[in-house]
Amino acid sequence: MTTAKKIIWSTVTVLLLAGIIFVYWKYYFVFAEGTKAGVLNTFQQKGFVFKTYEGKIIQSGFKANVQSNEFDFSVTDPKIALILEKNSGRELNLHYKRYLGALPWRGMQAYIVDSVLEIRGVAGETTISPK
Numbered sequence: 001m002t003t004a005k006k007i008i009w010s011t012v013t014v015l016l017l018a019g020i021i022f023v024y025w026k027y028y029f030v031f032a033e034g035t036k037a038g039v040l041n042t043f044q045q046k047g048f049v050f051k052t053y054e055g056k057i058i059q060s061g062f063k064a065n066v067q068s069n070e071f072d073f074s075v076t077d078p079k080i081a082l083i084l085e086k087n088s089g090r091e092l093n094l095h096y097k098r099y100l101g102a103l104p105w106r107g108m109q110a111y112i113v114d115s116v117l118e119i120r121g122v123a124g125e126t127t128i129s130p131k
Contacts, residue, residue, distance in 0.1 A: 025100065026101040027099060027100070027101045027103050028099070030097045030098070030099065031098050031099060031100050032098040033095070033096070033098070034095070034098075035093055035096070036057060036059065036071045036094050036096060037059065037091065037092065037094070037118075038057035038058050038059035038060060038091065039090065039091050039092075040055065040084060040087060040089060040090060040091075041070075042055060042088075043056075043081075043084045043085055047104075047108075049104065050104045050105045052074055052075075052076075052105070052106070052107040052108060053074060053075040053076075053078075053081040053084075053107070054072070054073070054074055054107060054108055054109065055072075055075065055084060055113070056071065056072050056073070057070070057071045057073075057092060057094070058070055071111070072111065073107075073109050073111040073112065073113045074106065074107020074109040074111065074112050074113070075107070075112070076106055076107065076114075077114065080114065080115065080116060083119075084113075084116070087119050090120060091119075091121055092116060092118065092119055092120070093116070093117040093119075094113045094115070094116055094117065095113065095115040095116075095117055096114065097111075097112050097114055098110055099112065
């Protein structure tokens, strides 16, 4: 190989490797994991090409500032989506993974709920009492 071909081949290889690393870091690397609790306000399946499950919980707490206490999330697992559809209006404790970017087939949000840890208000309760 000539020197010019080696330089071009090396440059293309480095750029391709950098692109793969960037895509992994932006869309597949789990940046954070945690839990959020609140009342499930909205849960729906929407999208033009990719129908994804999207939801919103309203977090309780002191609202002295203009900051929103809403948590927007997506769900990829149909079993979790079914649980959430059946429990609209109830207080939930959700486990999520946060990615740095959203993918159209994974959902519109960077926060992906992967499990429901607790559902309050199931046994005929009409109000949420402290536990």
